[in-house]
Amino acid sequence: MGHHQLDQLDKKILRLISEDARIPFLEVARECKVSGAAIHQRIQKLNNLGVLKGSQFNIDPEKIGYETCAYIGLYLKDPETFDEVVEKLRNIPEVVECHYTTGGFDMFIKVYALNNHHLLNIIHDKLQPLGLSRSETIVSFNAIINRQLPIVDVPDELFDE
Secondary structure, three states: OOOOOOOHHHHHHHHHHHHOOOOOHHHHHHHHOOOHHHHHHHHHHHHHOOOOOOOOOOOOHHHHOOOEEEEEEEEEOOHHHHHHHHHHHHOOOOEEEEEOOOOOOOEEEEEEEOOHHHHHHHHHHHHHHHOEEEEEEEEEOOOOOOOOOOOOOOOHHHHOO
8 A cells, every 4th residue: 555745736636626526627726826737637647646536426325215324244154255255245236335354354344225124135135145154234324424534734754664
């Protein structure tokens, strides 16, 4: 996991576009007091470095009928099947995140379901056949904080080895 040195212009650009991904580049250029071409070059550089991971519209799952959000810790019968299970999870559209974690779980996933009955079907019909020994489900009632990581100045000494 590489750490990239960002200068003040990069940070200002990131602040502006993280607040509004639809902000025109010319407006970003005016705010940053540089040319539009400079903004295009910086955005391209940030994309190439992997700092920016594309742009997308965020859909509110609840507004399209997905009323249940759950986090599920998965325990595999055979941890050697991890990569195979991850590939199968990619094919379950309701699974929106999958994490390698510390602790007892082999993996930790985030799932959206239409309702609790749909969630039960996902667990029983789609997850259990993957070779789980068991799972632990936590249903989220509401996301109290849901935001992008802010762009802040971090002292360089935190990265010194």
